Amino acid sequence: MHYCQSCDTPVAMEPRDGHAVCPRCGRLDEAVVGPLFIVTGASCSGKTAVLAPLARRLRGRCITFDADLLLDSAGALSGGQPINWTAFLDAWLAVAHGVAQAGMPTVLLGPFIPGHLRDLPARRWTGDVRFFALDCPDDLRRARINARPPWRSRDTDEQVEFGRWLRRNIPDRFDTSNGTPEDTAAAISAWIDRHLTGTPAK
Ligand SMILES: [Zn+2]
Numbered sequence: 001m002h003y004c005q006s007c008d009t010p011v012a013m014e015p016r017d018g019h020a021v022c023p024r025c026g027r028l029d030e031a032v033v034g035p036l037f038i039v040t041g042a043s044c045s046g047k048t049a050v051l052a053p054l055a056r057r058l059r060g061r062c063i064t065f066d067a068d069l070l071l072d073s074a075g076a077l078s079g080g081q082p083i084n085w086t087a088f089l090d091a092w093l094a095v096a097h098g099v100a101q102a103g104m105p106t107v108l109l110g111p112f113i114p115g116h117l118r119d120l121p122a123r124r125w126t127g128d129v130r131f132f133a134l135d136c137p138d139d140l141r142r143a144r145i146n147a148r149p150p151w152r153s154r155d156t157d158e159q160v161e162f163g164r165w166l167r168r169n170i171p172d173r174f175d176t177s178n179g180t181p182e183d184t185a186a187a188i189s190a191w192i193d194r195h196l197t198g199t200p201a202k
Pocket of ligand 1: 004005006007011022023024025026027
């Protein structure tokens with residue numbers, strides 16, 4: 001991701017204390033590593049609905065993205081082949097690293113799990129990665145999926161199973177059954193504030 005601009009051949013630089021260091025010649029470039037907050041959830045958990053109110057609440061403090069924003073581009077880049085989801089998530093880590101240079105944490109809405117991040121090339125250029133899951137009861141998820149427009153996928157059983165997995169494995173959660181997207185945004189914002197408060201400025 002960072003390649004040495006001094007060496008004669010492209011040497012991958014290493015992250016160290018807010019810098020990228022060339023292991024061959026010792027060149028030092030500034031490269032801030034910042035936190036990433038991932039808001040995950042199975043289909044119909046409320047991720048899309050919370051995007052606008054969450055981005056508004058966090059304005060000036062975090063940069064908020066919906067991972068689907070790059071979905072059409074990823075499809076175009078894959079040239080008719082299925083999207084490479086590993087590369088897709090790695091691209092988002094690279095975006096988060098870019099955002100960190102402006103001193104901002106990134107908040108990413110997308111159906112990711114901690115295991116997806118392991119071994120991604122850009123992972124080492126990202127600081128702490130924390131997960132928050134949006135959830136709803138299984139019956140409500142089934143009803144919400146069935147009520148979607150016909151062009152949306154109907155992988156109901158897989159999504160219910162994914163929702164159950166997240167419920168078992170992601171301790172920080174919010175149930176979107178009854179509240180509004182504003183309520184969801186407030187819960188996510190409070191969770192982020194808990195992690196950012198007391199974090200020393202870099
Ligand atoms: Zn070098």
